[in-house]
Amino acid sequence: MKLGIIGTGLIVKDFLPELVKMKGLEIVSIMGSPTGYEKAEALSEQYGIPNAAHDLEELFGAGIDTVYVAVPNNMHFMYCKKALEAGLNVIVEKPMTDDAGQAESLAALARKKKRFLFEAITTVYMTGYQKIRKWLPLLGDIKLVQSRFCQYSSRYDNFKKGIIAPAFDPKKSGGALMDLNLYNIHYVMGLFGKPESISYFPNMERNIDTSGVLMMLYPDFTAVCTAAKDCGGDSGGIIQGTNGFIRTEMTPNKVGAAIMQLRDGTVEVCQELYAEKRMIPEFTEFIRAIDEKDYEFCYGMLQKSLDVNEVLNRARIQAGIKFR
CATH class of the missing domain: 3.40.50.720 (NAD(P)-binding Rossmann-like Domain)
Structure with a gap:
């Protein structure tokens, strides 16, 4: 390349x-x-x-x-x-x-x-995320899913003073949904596909969402995606099923170590190899696909991106966030 x-x-x-x-x-x-x-x-x-x-x-x-x-x-x-x-x-x-x-x-x-x-969405290429995909059938019927990406933005103090960086600028399509919650949405939809319906509840300042909660309804469970640029807090994810749960404790762009714990006492841990070098797994796949002319892989991932983009669009319109 x-x-x-x-x-x-x-x-x-x-x-x-x-x-x-x-x-x-x-x-x-x-x-x-x-x-x-x-x-x-x-x-x-x-x-x-x-x-x-x-x-x-x-x-x-x-x-x-x-x-x-x-x-x-x-x-x-x-x-x-x-x-x-x-x-x-x-x-x-x-x-x-x-x-x-x-x-x-x-x-x-x-x-x-x-x-x-x-x-370029790091989440779905991370080592821990690939292990979660393999573990998922062991959880039984999925009941609850949560993904959280919360970090106090280094640009938020200036934003409150009226100094607007692109990440907070509606004219540049910023906001918590597009910047951070997108990772949560990819995390969930990469495992479970498109939801039946969504509802977005943002905290709005200066016509942009500085934090918000997206609820994604599936036939048998609800996924909750939380993102914040205006406050800190625990980030990570948990997928709960009738047989046990899978937990991650880093922001979803890094995933971090994945832990599966089942009701029968089984515990497995997958350490994330690239949490601090998160672009390596995605670019490794991009290079491979282009070298091998693997259009099937590319266009499959592209469709997933389009599905996520559709959810982002619906959530933004629902919340009245206007970019143009």
Whole structure:
């Protein structure tokens, strides 16, 4: 994979130290915002990236085959569309887009162009999550599911003063639902599929949800997804069935160690291998799929992303959160 990166924000700075070490991946070019060339240039020098691009034309012409889109949520659709139209594969940071219709159009374009389109959602690729999937049938009938992602945002104090970062800006499709609760939703839907109905109960400030609870109703149980950027608290998840439960105790983007305890006394623990290097499992799969031309895997994961995007859309509309 010859990768070009669009974005110079925190997620890129967090992932770059590990990305540059990955086998089968060469970072060829990086581009920032129209006014952020200096940041791209600094990162290119720091990590030995050959090209710091001034614009898309330069990025796309740098010999790349795949683009990693890591910009504010409201810009995902534009950059993904342009990359796919240029014949490139796309890895886009979560959420895929801020609108379900836009996500569907990107998926259709990827299939038409026979290109790969992945949403970078770490949860479903983590070691612990894969073990949970294998353990799930042992729990019997599922009765209750909870997933929690709560952390006091480093940007919240400024937000209260009126200094609005993209993660809190409705004009940039921010908020707790799109930033954090999305991980909870992927956690639940990756195991149980689409719910029959949903209800979203947000705490609203300055026209954006700073925290909220999403209830997802399934035929035989209810899942509760809680996310907060305005307060701290325990994060993790628990799946409870008639035969026992599975528990995780880290934020769902990392999953962490998974523990299964059954009524017959069985206890099993799966340690998470990549909790602090959470991009490694997902990018390992992205590289493999593209190298092996595994479109079936890609488009299967893409459909799951579309299903989650639809739930996000319904929850946002239900709560009256407007991005445009």
